[in-house]
Amino acid sequence: MSKLIYILNGPNLNLLGKRQPEIYGRDTLDDIEKNCRAVAEAGGAEVALFQSNHEGVIIDTIHEAREKACAIVINPGAYSHTSVAILDALNAYEGPVLEVHISNIHKREAFRHHSYVSGRADGVICGCGIEGYEFAVRHILSLLG
Template sequence: MTSVLVLNGPNLNLLGTRQPEVYGSATLAMVEDACRAHAAKIGFEIACLQSNHEGALIDAIHDAKGRHQGIVLNAGAYTHTSIALMDALISVEIPAVEVHLSNIHARETFRHTSYIAKASLGQICGFGTQGYLLALDALAAHLKATGAA
């Protein structure tokens, strides 16, 4: 069965309480549950991981090679700073979709730059938690089109 890693970066463990006017009221557990339910509908297995530590996220991406056929990544603020995460995604050659709850292009200028986008199939931002489900659908379409699913 096709397996996807849903990987969340720094501060996403605070979803539901951190700036709900920007990030919504859903908790990370609710996001993960929605991803699991949607993945089951489209025939995917998923693993979920959140870390506030860049190295742990890099390790998870490395560990995904040979285990997962896709990655959904919300790298949080590391999106705008981490060449290391970009390099990890490029190195493992696993299709990835970048997700953000808010529209990063409508926010502060520093958020407009994404190193993750350079290593991803695409970027979904501004649709709240629905973005994760859209990312799973995008991966499903890509994997089917390439024969990897």
Template sequence: MNVLLLNGPNLNLLGDREPEIYGATTLADIERELTARAAESGARVECLQTNHEGEAIDRIHAARGSVDAIIINPAAWSHTSVALLDALNAFEGRVMEVHLSNVHKREAFRHHSYVSRRADGVIAGLGAFGYRAALDYLLDAAG
């Protein structure tokens, strides 16, 4: 199984940016854990974080036919990007949406996610553990 871990804008600042909301774990920590956990199951995780929406969309397009699943934390694009939704709709594999914070306890504009319309599952509010939960679900679903 090949999994793309795709993180959106500002997630490169994890561990430093608003740790009271997003926690102290860095994105590098999350990527190392998921890569190792996947390898234990014979799976592979490719990681990409970008602050550029077009780059994220291009990577989703490239994932078609070569990636079995995407774990995505679209961050602010969740609430704004129909283009990201359209790219995910063209992807045939499973999609898991992850948010570190519980977006439903935050500002009202964060309560809506375009990405959720395509996601097979949505995990919010579990901090960095949410990524592990998403990967474990995908590995279990793959059999």
């Protein structure tokens, strides 16, 4: 399998840069992709970035990753706190999984403090802004050697 890292983004992350910039900043998904692509290429890997507001599409993409990707970086957005189905899909994936949240979910509303995805993730990065994605890609590269 090639060194292809899937970067999955859940609901409302298509609005990065426009939605609640006081929480999520002004950077966009395009900025995340550009930054992660540079980190990955420096480490001899590639990234493919996906975003969906639909749980089933995210699950289908995780299933696709079983055959195509050596690792997954996922920001499930609000599905972190509600989706056992995404957890189950990730449990069927055999490579490394890093969970990323732009904001510190532990400093926000109480319902955001629990993430189902964290039960499968090999690492969780939160509160580091969009740099969290780059940290995740770097960590995956170190795991892959």
